[in-house]
Amino acid sequence: MSIHVGIGGWTYEPWRGPFYPPGHPQKRELEYAGQHLTGIEINGTYYGSQKPETFASWAEAVPDGFRFSVKASRFATNRKRLADAAGSVEKFLAQGVTRLGARLGPILWQFMATKRFERDDFASFLDLLPETQDGLPLRHALEVRHESFCDPDFVDLARERNMAIVFADSDEFPRIDEPTADFTYARLQRSREDVETGYDDKALDRWAKQARDWAQGGRDVYLFFIAGAKVRNPAAAQALIEKLGS
Template identity: 40%
Template sequence: MSSDVRIGISGWRYAPWRGDFYPEGLTQKRELAFASRAVNSIEINGSFYALQTPQRYASWGADVPDDFVFSIKAPRFITHVKRLREIEEPLANFLASGLFQLRHKLGPILWQFPPSFTFDATLFDEFLRQLPRDSSGAKRIARHCSARLQQEGYLDIPSGQPMRHAVEIRNVSFLTPAFIELLRHYDVALVVADTAGKWPYVEDLTADFVYMRLHGDKKLYSSGYSAAALERWRERIELWRHGKQPGDAHLVKQRGGSGRRSRDIYCYFDNDVKVRAPYDARHLLEKLGLADALDAVPGRLQEGIPG
């Protein structure tokens, strides 16, 4: 079985990108259309700050190619405010907010936890158990959303569409085999997060896909990746996509996580402050031989200037 490799960016609407990654004169309304033809996946992060609408998701889905995939960052209200307690209605609200308007372009859901959130095995097990494994399960949960979201079409959710979930942790208390075992039990991916050494970096494979977030290897959110650094990531992706693990992998649990012939890859660059993310994503796509299938060429790459 061949793997699906998605390399992209976290968000796409950034003022410093205009006239740089985005060509001069490109309207903001066309930025998603351009970005989605320069990379093959984008992580939606506006959903982290506030619930989006069915109309907005439908519009985003219409702006991108048919074979494009979005990942969605789940609401911080669940992870940061409620901290996984009494989340039945907030989870229903999220699932009823319109993300299924993306249809087959809907990829994994990212659940990011704050640095102050420590591992509680019982609480986390309860959380993972609540996550829907497919759209049919999501629809059952969405029925319990708050009345304000029960508008026409709020249950316009297709049946039987698989759902994937990934968890990004930022506290060392999660570096325990019990956490890894929980993720594997529920087939939830542990995010490989490069954060310039600020938060834990782990590479345990816990699901049938790998989810990567590259925030910058030297300075968080701003430093770019050198050609050598991108080559290292290419090598790791090639191993992971074929079900293997690097010999120098940073692991919490030394055994397990193998036995698959392939894994899908979702990799998002989040080093956006100095307009490095879109260029790093494009260069990695080129290294993987995936750029030729895309239409748009980012601004500085058109001029032959390294990103």
């Protein structure tokens, strides 16, 4: 069992000062983040491909035990017929993601808020997602954002394939809290700029308890502070890590 807590990305100018020390070299920001967080969701891969050497350099910048989740290409998920995504899925996974090695956490497949649940098409898409790549086991997290996915059939499809349904702490998207995999993936989107740690102390206590509950039975947990008052997300992640450590 492990609980990884982090943020989305690591390059964000407003974090220079509140999170990164003044004068800290920008090229070493990932190294710094890796020393103070236990996970990062890589978002740039949603928009374009990276070189294998880039993934390898990211892995080298963070310590043992750190985990990256990798957001899958929008070209695989933003389409009318998901069943036609084979080429995009293969291209995304073949770009060098596995160069992250032991630091590779789940692959995040995010779907548009307008994408409705169509069982057969969605099942065909899930069948395109391999269990391994280059000999490395893969974990898949599914972030759906339309209410039509609040359907037992969707939960069954995810559970049959050991894929996690992303828990979204948001007023905009459905909250589906179903244990469909041997890990849990949560994206917290309510940080506030008027709170130094993004979430107040009581809220952080609740999330620490929730993370421990999700981890019962040996399930790994990946929890990322995303959106909301983005400038506060590193502080929120650090505060939660401290509570989990205690």
